[in-house]
Amino acid sequence: MSNCVINNNTETTVCCEYGRIISAEEQHEHVIEEYGGDSLGVFKTCVDCCSIKDLYWIPPDHGELYDSIRRAIIEGEGDSLVNGLPSLTPTAMDKVCEMLKKSWGGEHDE
Ligand SMILES: [Zn+2]
Numbered sequence: 642m643s644n645c646v647i648n649n650n651t652e653t654t655v656c657c658e659y660g661r662i663i664s665a666e667e668q669h670e671h672v673i674e675e676y677g678g679d680s681l682g683v684f685k686t687c688v689d690c691c692s693i694k695d696l697y698w699i700p701p702d703h704g705e706l707y708d709s710i711r712r713a714i715i716e717g718e719g720d721s722l723v724n725g726l727p728s729l730t731p732t733a734m735d736k737v738c739e740m741l742k743k744s745w746g747g748e749h750d751e
Contacts, residue, residue, distance in 0.1 A: 656687040689733040
């Protein structure tokens with residue numbers, strides 16, 4: 642969440658990364674993307690996804706966080722993901738663990 646403004650919600654909203662409901666007053670990342678002066682939209686990201694983004698080298702394409710993780714696991718970055726797990730929020734940790742398990746389980750499906 643390093644370069645981003647953190648807003649508190651006044652109403653419930655939805656995380657742009659995986660559709661989790663962000664409840665009112667829960668902190669989240671609030672980014673207004675602009676290109677050449679045109680607004681491309683407002684992207685809201687929950688603390689769980691933010692903790693993943695902060696930890697890894699995830700490109701700032703909104704809505705592609707979990708695709709990036711999946712790709713990283715396929716490309717053999719799973720170990721470095723595991724090393725970062727303790728810094729994640731509990732929910733984020735669960736999500737990354739689940740993806741690692743699925744991917745690693747799938748590879749050894751004989
Ligand atoms: Zn999220």
